[in-house]
Amino acid sequence: MNTHTQLEDLLREIAPQVLGALVRRYGDFAAAEDAVQEALLAAALHWPGDGVPDNPRGWLVVTASRKLVDNARSEQARRRRESVAAAQDEALHKGVLFGGSLPGASDDTLTLLFLCCHPALTPASAIALTLRAVGGLSTAEIASAFLVPEATMTRRITRAKQTIKDSAVPFRMPGGDERAARLRSVLHVLYLIFNEGYAASGGAQVHRVELSGEAIRIGRMLRDRLPGDPEVAGLLALMLLTDARRAARVGDDGRLVPLDEQDRARWDRGLIAEGTALLDAAVRSGAVGEYQLQAAIAAVHDRAERVEDTDWAQIHALYEMLERMTGSPVVALNRAVAAAMAYGAPEGLRLLEPLAARLGDHHRLHAVRGHLLEMAGDAAGAAEHYRAAAARTASLPEKRYLIERAARL
Known part of the structure; x- marks a missing residue:
């Protein structure tokens, strides 16, 4: 260096x-x-x-x-x-x-993180302010990552600062119930930042490493400050276990490589070991939360040396627990995929039916339906939904992957 x-x-x-x-x-x-x-x-x-x-x-x-x-x-x-x-x-x-x-130097950083994730802010504003104030990214870098003009991002950050100022919240660590509620906001913001970095929602790149890297860096800092919180450890474990697969998600030609086609020799075993150790320690605390469950799912994938070794029944059970805990339609969508892999495409398609009312015309619903229809042998139906998903995603690598998938059918 x-x-x-x-x-x-x-x-x-x-x-x-x-x-x-x-x-x-x-x-x-x-x-x-x-x-x-x-x-x-x-x-x-x-x-x-x-x-x-x-x-x-x-x-x-x-x-x-x-x-x-x-x-x-x-x-x-x-x-x-x-x-x-x-x-x-x-x-x-x-x-x-x-x-x-x-x-109070280290405490100031943690307090600043909690301040940037104030509940009065929208998730988009909290993300921008966190990246600016805690992550050290420039306004131009943040704007580029989220595909908006720099002037738009400047206004968003300015409004976030004004909101905090108007709230007259003192610069101190919240205590009791307020701290627990604010910590949920902090973890959610870091989760969103990591996801945008690991799987960019728009643009020409599969990853935005500056975002996923900052989320992990801040997550490590948070873990150092709150070593006894199992969900803090769970989120950091989730990010590490997921980021371990990043190098294998992109082919030499820049194309998106799905999980079942990845070269697992390219996975980062050091990150997997670190994430697994964090997860094991968090689960032993006895209080299991949503980030620990997501990390456990990532760990099941990472432990499988071959795609055929993946324990899909265990993944489905974990998604079932996670869905009961969160009620998230995205979790339900992932559960449908796991059910199809564990028990057959018809079971996965059955679980998809009620999600249409919750997810509407979302591209991920079309992509999953296409995948499950392809598993069921309905090539025409699968191609139709792959094309529908491609038309609705803002990610160029994902669009290309879906179009190619439809073309192969």
Whole structure:
């Protein structure tokens, strides 16, 4: 790893800690983020020549605090806070920059993550804000990943910051029931980020590695902060066990490779071992949640050395438990596939029938119906649904795969 990459990694790791510290002290998310961005730019300009300070986080906190104060100087209403902040900065300069410690750095990052996943935000806004503030991705990178103009993403992030500001929620870790509810939002946001990275919903790429990679990085951080939570461990295990198959999902020609055709020698056995160990420890805690069940399904796939060795009956049983727990139509769709693989296509098609009212014209329903009809020997019906699915997906690799599947029939 070269020096430039090491510096980028260091700044990306520290940035949410610095932002969290400023939001905690000043309470203004937008102003704090602007100041942190200026401080990061200053670090990127000066550190390669001057060397990385002994306490890089302290350097960034002091620099960002001073920039925030400078930016506020022209506002009459903030003069009083400015003088207080200046005094605080002097204390920081003496106590932090020269080897002292800033309390709560790791907690600030976790609190920032919980703040970005505030229940008042829509999932789309929470995802964008999390990637921006905690993941360190630029607005342009996030916009590119979700196939929207940068201006649209800028407005989305700006509205999210304003929503948090208007909610007047204090910068602190929520406690009790509020923390449990907010943790569900955090896990859901990370799950959505990972899924978009592992299986991009639109565009020309099968994967968006910057998204799945950030979800795993933040998931590891969350696991370090909350080691006793089984669902945190379950989600991280799910991401690792799924990401282990990423290299085999794309052929040399860039085409999407379905699970039953993948070269399993390309699966990352290290990630599988790590994910399995996390899952085993989480399940032993006795409280089984939806992410642990999904991780267990991924583990059954990953343990099969050949596609013929897959224990589809176990996968079906796990999906049945997951469907009872979540009521999700997507889970029900996956259960239908597992039922078909374990007990025959007619059983899978039977389970699909009630899903039409819940999923409507969704491309995944057409794709699964096509797959099960192909298993049942109805080539014409399968081709019809493959074409219908291809017409409705925004993912170009998936569209090409479905069209080719229809053409083969």
